Each structure stands twice: as C-alpha cells, then as structure tokens.
Amino acid sequence: MQIKNLSINFSTSGQIIHAVQDVNLNLDHAKITAIVGESGSGKSVTARAIMGLLEKNAIITSGQILHDDDFQFNSDAQKTQTVDLLTLSNKQMQKIRGKSIAMVFQDSFAYADPTMKIGYQVAESVRAHNPRLPKYEVKELVIQWLEKVGIKNARTRYNDYPHQFSGGQLQRILIAAALINSPKVLICDEPTTALDVTTQKVILELLKELSSQTDTKILFITHDIAVVANIADYVFVMQNGRVIEESRSIYNPKEAYTQQLLQIALNKQKINTLQIQEQNSQILTATGISVQYGKKHAVKNVSLSLHENEVLGIVGESGSGKTTLIKVISGILYAQKGDVNYHGVSVAKMSKSQKARFRQNVQMIFQNPNHSLDPRMKIEDIILEGVVNYNVVEKNAQTQYVKELLQKVHLDEKLATRYPHELSGGQKQRVSIARALATQCEILLCDEPTSALDVQTEFQILNLLREIQQETNLSIIFITHDINLITQYAHNIIVMHNGQIAGYGNTHEIIENPTDEYIVQLLESVPKLQVHQ
C-alpha cells in the first residue's frame, strides 16, 4: 500500500483546517510500520482516509491511496491489481473494509456494540464478506480465532457481552474481528492507549506474534515513541499534518522535533536519587485507610506520611484505588476505617474553622483541564475565586496578584481577561496550577494532571511543578498510572495494586531493588528505549 500526496481539509463553521498536507506513506518497507505524532498531527485522519471512514465535513483535496489486492467487484475477478481507494464508491469500499484492510481502534469499550454478543460481532466480519458460509462454520471460525487471540473458554464466552470482559480482553476480541478475514493491511489506531501498561505489553506481543504468522502488514499509530521502538520496523513521524521524517529506526532522528521527543522519552527513564532533608517535619499522615464500596475494597489498610517540601508519587493501574485514596486525603471522601492527620489534627474531628484552613492549604489539580475550569468564567476570576473566599489579599491588590501568579506559571498576563476555551490544554493546566497556588497552599494534590496532554506539554508542566516546588515550600502528592513519569521527580513513591500498597519507599530503592512481584511485572511492562551512544 502506498499513499501519495494526500491532503485533507476539514471545514468547521466556516473555517478550513488543513488536517493532512501532502502526506506520502509507503507500507512496503516493513511488516510493521508506525506513524508517531501528537494529537492533531493528522495521523488518525490519515488512517480513517484509508478506510474511507472520514467525517462528512472532511474534504480530500488531492492525493491517491494505492492498494494491491484481488478485488471481486470487477469483471475480471480474483486478479491482483492496484486501485486508488479514493476513487471507489462507498459500496465498493464496503467490500474492502474488514476484508482487505481492517482496523482496530483505541477505546475497546466504545468501539464494541454494548448490546450485541461478542461472538456475533466477530462473526459479522466473516458474514459481511462470505454471506454464503454456513452458520456453524462461521461460529467455529470465530471460536478458533477467539482462542488464537488468547480468550479462554472461547466457546462459552462467545455468548458474553462486551461489559463482561476487561478492556484488554475486549481489545483482543476486536483484534480477532479485524484479522479473521486475513486482511492485507491492519491499521491499529492507538490500540493500547486506553489500557494499563501490563495489558499493553501483552497486546503488543500478540500483535507482533500474529503479524509474524500471517502476511498481514500492520500500520501502527501511536503518540508513544517508546512503543514505536518496541514494535515497529519502520517509522513515519508526523507533525501538524505533515510527514517530517521517515526511517528504519527511531534512535537516530534528523529533525529537531523528533530529537526532542526522543530526549523526553529517554529522560523519563532516568531515576532520581533525591532524599528528603531530615529537618523537614511531617505535615500530613494517613494511617490504616480502608474504603469499601459494597463488598469490594477500593482501598485497604493504606498508611502514608508526607513531609514538608516532599514530592510523593502514587503509581497504580486503573482500579488500584489511587483516586479513592486521594479523595480521602483531600477530605472529599471519609474512610470507613483509618484516620488522616494534618499537623497532628484529625481531619474527621476538625472544627469548622480548622476545616476551612485545611481546605485552603490542601489544593487539587485535576486530570482534564477542559472539565475542571468553568467555561463561563474569565481566567482572572477563576484564579481569584479561592483568593476572595479565603481573603488572601486585599481587594485593590488582586489584579497585581493575578499578574504575579500568571508569571509564576509562565503565562502571559494578557490571558487574565480571556476565557478557558481560548487557551490550549497546556495553558489551561497552567491556570489550574495558578488557581491552586493562589490560596497559598501547603499541599498540592495532583490527580494525573498530565495524562490529557501531549508529551511535550506534559514535560513542560512537570518541569513547572518541580520549579515551583523547589522555589516554595510546597509538598506534592502526584498520582499517575505511568511509573516513568514520576521517577525523575519524586522523593518517595507508593505503588498501589488492588487497593493495597505493593511498595512504599525511596524512589531509587523501589525501582532499583523491587521487592514485590507486581512491581517487577510493572517495571518490565513499561515500553523502554534502549539507552546507548
């Protein structure tokens, strides 16, 4: 397959966006080809263009997508020939989709029909292209493939619904549905981004294994350069709708942008050797925290302590209880068992005025800045809301105070009068940080503050947090699913698994000498770049 000079525009409310510009891609170089790029780089749009699944407001202004296969809609059937997919009608594309080119998407739960048995959904792929195949043969084929992708008890699970599977299992099933017709090309659009790292590793291995068994070529789309290094034999780098670089290896980039991406990824693998200074006192302790939802323990017997000027990382996969834990620490949720002490006072037993002080001193930064900033408030009002509430500065000093805070988070002071939707994701998250700092807090609770951001922006936000933490006396609890993210910054880390602590201690010690089996597995699963040169 070859893509030549592809350009795609989107028209949204009168504006024209050049999503893909003059892109050339060739899948003949290798078995597994990757496109790496940030959100908005045009990588997904390119993939959808191949499938003929673009939104209605997309206009293909130029280009060709050449594809070789034996097409049956021509009179001289079964003969291999090259066609330009962009010239085909929707009816003709239906015969190619799922048969000759298949696709796997990001969020397996969203991309599986919740009301249809999974066996039927896989069988649909077969029946759409072989309508005459008898029903029992289709079923046998589906079961065979479900077993192939590692679904246990495939025959009984055939009749289960998507919600009865985990995200990783469901993604395997959708991979089976895509590969069941032995397509020439399989497009994987961030197939592991919504999954935990341990699951990601298994899915990547499955894809590699399946591609080596068949002659299916894989086009793998991702934002994660470490994943590319682990799976692809050839890589295209996209930025702002253009392919800026292509090569056999990700390790010797020519473009500055790619070099930067690689450097950030390599930096993430570094582990700090920070120690907490001994004179720093404990400001917050939690002892024996347990939270139950029904019969299920979300958090079970967790204790921790936070010192002055400490960065404490809490790492865990989805469902590990890390978000529940931070809710208890922030006083949003009361634990059924255990106690949180702030400067020696139990949060549960605080008086009204003590509680107000606690709320002022413990501030939170949330995952998605698009949801945590009121869209109808100006930036300065957002920052001042807490300031006014806790009476931090005099009324006539407020404007100056906002300016200082914006400077502190490296934002232009002119943004003060703008609304959130006029800012980029990174800028919004900076506003969230400024808002938290505005109350002159002592503890900052960060709940995955960078997971909605691009790699470069994530790097900048983390650096900003570190800078602020070193300048002031701030303590930070940083929650993340990405263990690599926190090893450069945190003094101590907690690894959580199934609501319990799998490891707690100095970052360097935990990473270098993991004592718990789960931590070993977690560290092994994280896709790594080789450090050489």
Place this chain on the structure above:
Amino acid sequence: MEVLKFVIKSVLKMFLTLFLILTFTFFLLNTVPGDPLAARAEKMSESQHKVLEERYGLNKPVVERYFDTLGNVARGDFGVSVVNPESDVKETILFRAPASIRLGIQQMLLGIPLGMVLGILAAYFKGRLIDKFVRIFSVVIISVPLMIVAILLQRYIAGELGLFPVIGWPKGSETWFGGWKYTVLPTIVGSLGYISSYSRLLRNSVLDTISSEYIVSARARGLSEFKIIKDHVIRNSFIPIITGLPLTLAMGITGSFFVESIFNIPGLGKYYITAVQERDMPMILATTLLLAAIYVFFIMITDICYKLVDPRINPFATRNQRGAMR
C-alpha cells in the same frame, strides 16, 4: 431461581404500593372539606340527610371507616356510588373499562410503531424532506389542541364524506372486536400524540447512536448500511424508548378523556373526572386503585424489558451492585 425470586418480590412490592396508595387516597379524600352529600344537602331534610349518612357510613369516625374500607376492598367489594345510588362501583368500572382499554390499545398500536418508523427515517435522512416533514408535523400536533383536529375530522370525514359515524362506540358482542367503523376516527385522533412524541424521541435517539464509535467500528468491518441500521442502530436506539414505553402504555390504557367525551365513548376517563368533581368517594377510590395497579404493573414490566434489550443492566442485582455498574 433468580428470576422467580425477583418476580415474587416485585409482586409483593406491588401490593404494598397499592395498599399505600389506597391509604393515602382515602385520607386525602377525607381531609378535604365537604362530602358527597354536602352538594345535595340543601334539597334534603335533616332526617333524610341522617338516613343517608347512616347508609354510607359517613357518621362513623374516619379511622373506623378506613378499616371498613380496607376490609371491603380486600373482599373485592368497592361499594355503591354515592352520586348514583343504583350503580355498583365494581360493575360500573367493569362495564366501562373495555371501551377505554380498546381505544387505548388501538391508538398505541397505530401511533407508536408509526412514530418510530418516522423517527428512524427522519434521523437517517437528516435534513432531507422526510426529516423536515416529521419535525414540522410534531410541532403542529403539539401546538394544535386535539379537540380541534377531532372536530375537523368529524365535520369533514364523518359528516360531509360520510365515511365513518360521527360519534358512538361498538357495544355488546362487538365490545372487544368488530364495529371497526366507530373506532377509526377516535383511534386516529388519539394516535397523533404518540406519533409526534415517538418520532421525535426516536429521531434524537437514532442520531445519538449513529454518531457513536461502535458504528464506525461496524463500518470498518465492512457491514452494509442496511445491516448497520438493522443490527446495531435500532436496538441501541430503543434503550431510551423503553424507559418511557410502559408509562405510555399505562397512560394509554387509562383513557383519554377528551377523545372519549368528543366521540361520546362510554369509557372510564370521562367517568373518573365526573366522580372527582362530585366527590363520589367509592368511585374515586376504586378507579384510582385500578389506574395505580396498571401503572405499577407496567413499571414492573419495564425492568424486565430493560434486561432483555440491554444486557448491561441487571434488574436482579441489588441496588449496590447496580450503582457500581453505572
């Protein structure tokens, strides 16, 4: 076993609910000033009034009357109407219910499927002629009182063209089946509401479903548009409909007062309103209980329907499990 347990539990709950409704209605009726005899008090002598009070038990304390009523209802005895002493409440209801039920069912059988089909077509051909027609039609139906539509139909279709009778309803052996010509116009008028509300509901629901990711995924598997609509869109679009459906059924069966009075149909709806106006307590109690029973029954059916369409929802789960799933 799970299912049986659930059904038994639901039936017990249903009776408890009905008991509470009966109690509530009884005391509400008795706290409101005035009684059925008060309206006629001027025409009666003191002694006549006393005799009647005795006869209907109105001279007894409220609590005693409450227990009398409970006992009677449990035995299936709803007493006689206070306003029309010669008519037994149970018999009256049994006599009048069939017309209402038949009218309701016919309206729904015509209106709901037609509304759904129009809604699906409107969504699929969004912005095209059929979509515009459906949207304008539903606005017109909502804003024009049904009474006017009914009178227009009576005047032109029944009166001038003489295709159908202007008023009336099949009686006797034709109560449930037959006498169709009488039922055509009331059915059409009553179904308009269903057509407009269900076409709008389904249009929105289908539009939501079409834009979801699993439809993209189905396209990526090479399914034809027809198959996608048939196997994925319709089923998923029905989930929000099912929430409203049993209540619609209950409302439909419990009668449409306007249609019944315009076409002079001997149904319950008209009778119920008159009973309320005249404080005919036995009549109000019995009818309220009947309507409540129909509602509660259909709500029970909803839970079961949910399970059949959406496997994610398990009505047999405890509330805690259900909360965790959503």
